[in-house]
Amino acid sequence: MFVQxxxxxxxxPELTFARLDLWLQQLAPGxxxxxxxxxxxxxxxxxxSFVRFASAADARHSSDRVEQAQWWxxxxxxxxxxxxxxxYDGVTLFGDGGSEDAALVEVLVGRVPRRRGAEVTSQLVERVSALSPRVIGGLVGLHDNxxxxxxVYFCHAEDEPLDAGTLLDASPRGTQLRALRLEHLWFGSPTGAVRRCPGPQTPRGTGLQLRDLAPADDDVSASAVLALQRAAYRLEAELIGDDRIPALHEDLEDLRAAGLTWRGAFEQGALVGAVAWTETSTELELHRLVVDPSALHRGIGRTLVEAALRRAGQRRTVVAxxxxxxxxxxxxxxxxxxHRMDVEVRPGLWVSELVRPGSAGDHRRLT
Known part of the structure; x- marks a missing residue:
């Protein structure tokens, strides 16, 4: 196995993982x-990030792709x-190797005398493996120098950090060893992606921060919004049994060209929801409401719609x-x-148009 x-x-972290989501969707298949x-x-x-390939040749082939260069x-x-x-070529796996079931990953990085590299890394593997069943497994790469x-992949996020100083009986002169604890995690495989974030979930939208987003002008913001939008609409497609939702199939160009005003909901710096609209002097129309599937049932969607309604003020608000x-x-x-009416936007695909009157005079428009 080859690992970069x-x-x-x-x-x-969330914007970083959004770029990885995009790579998984657009580049991974090829x-x-x-x-x-x-x-x-x-x-x-x-x-x-540990990117695993079957061989160094496969890794070079990926790096040489035009699409990869553009994504990077x-x-x-x-x-x-x-x-x-x-x-690292010829990487060694131990235990069950890497696993997306891990709640925590710790990384040991360092340097040992070149002649004792295999001996020292073998001892590290032995010491870490002895922590089973806390440890699922892991991988180690060693250079000639x-x-x-x-x-090291752990079962539980609450596991004690590795103590680098106690993992070796007697460190050879010149040994350097450092342990790093990865808390925000992204696991990607040919079958999909899994994310892990530290700490308990925040109930009912408490602690949310709402901020304006500008995907038309900011590539990082656009990537994060696109990944969130696709995840949310994939879930809706499963719910309604139809994947012909137009926003589900948008790319970055479509997103930037939509001309929408966006506001995002963030928890601990992570984008967990977003709402988008257009507006005139008399009406605000909601075009998008997307929430991370892992953050549902916590009031995030409601909080975002309420923010849009405050923006609408006395104007009516419409949504489909x-x-x-x-x-x-x-x-x-x-x-x-x-409810105003149902519309068949495509054969067999129905949407409901809903209206929230902004004043008493708007009620006549509902019929």
């Missing part, structure tokens, strides 16, 4: 020999400084949602929207 380790400080990726961010926003050029903006790339990187999307129908009804 990417390291650098990022501005926002990437030869890609086995999977584990990416994580420390409390100090240092990203460490756009993704580099998420980093706050320099980015390092470290390539003694530089190494080891990833899937006729079979009962959770959305109930949300809007609870905020004062009333």
């Amino acid at each position: 380790v990417v390291r650098g400080v990022v501005r926002d 990437t030869r020999g890609w086995l999977g990726t584990t990416a994580g961010v420390t409390r100090n926003h240092e990203l460490i 050029a756009e993704s580099a903006t998420v980093f706050a400084g320099d980015v390092s790339f470290d390539n 003694g530089d190494f990187t080891q990833a 949602t899937g006729r079979a999307n009962l959770p959305a129908q109930q949300l809007y009804a609870g905020l004062g929207f009333v």
Whole structure:
């Protein structure tokens, strides 16, 4: 197995993972020999990513693709400084290897005397493996000069951090060893992506921060919104049994050209929801309401719609949602929207148009 380790400080873990989501959707299907990726961010926003390939040749083939170069050029903006790339051939797996079931990943990086590299890394693997059943498994890569990187996959986020100083009986002179704890995690594989975030979930939208977004002008923001939008509409497509939702199939160009005003909901710096609209002097029309599927049932959607209604003020507000999307129908009804009509936008695909009158005089428009 060949592994490329990417390291650098990022501005926002969620925006970083949005770029990885985009890679998974657009580039992964054509990437030869890609086995999977584990990416994580420390409390100090240092990203460490393990990109696994069947061979070094497959990794070079991926790097040489025009699409890969374009994706990287756009993704580099998420980093706050320099980015390092470290390539390991002949990587060793231990235990069950890497697993997306892990709640925590710790990384050991360091250097040992070149002649004792295999001996020392074997001892590290033995010591870490002895922590089973806490440890699922992991991988270790070693260079001829003694530089190494080891990833350890833990079952529980509450596990005690590794103590680098106690993992070796007697450190050979010149040994350097550092342990890094990855808390925000992204696991990608040919079958999909899984995210893990630290800490308990915040109930009912408490602690949300609402901020304006500008995907038309900001590539990082656009990538984050697009990934969130696709995840949300994939879930709606499953709910209504129809994947012909136009927004589900938008790309970055479509998103930027839509001409919408966006507001995002953030928790601990992570984008978990967004709402978008257009407006005139008499009307505000909601075009998007998207919530991260992992953050549902916490009041985030309602909080975002309420923010849009405050923007609308005395003007009427209109929205269209899937006729079979009962959770959305109930949300809007609870905020004062009333049913206007059902429209078959495509053969067999029905949406309900809902209106929230802005003043008493607007009631006549509902018939």
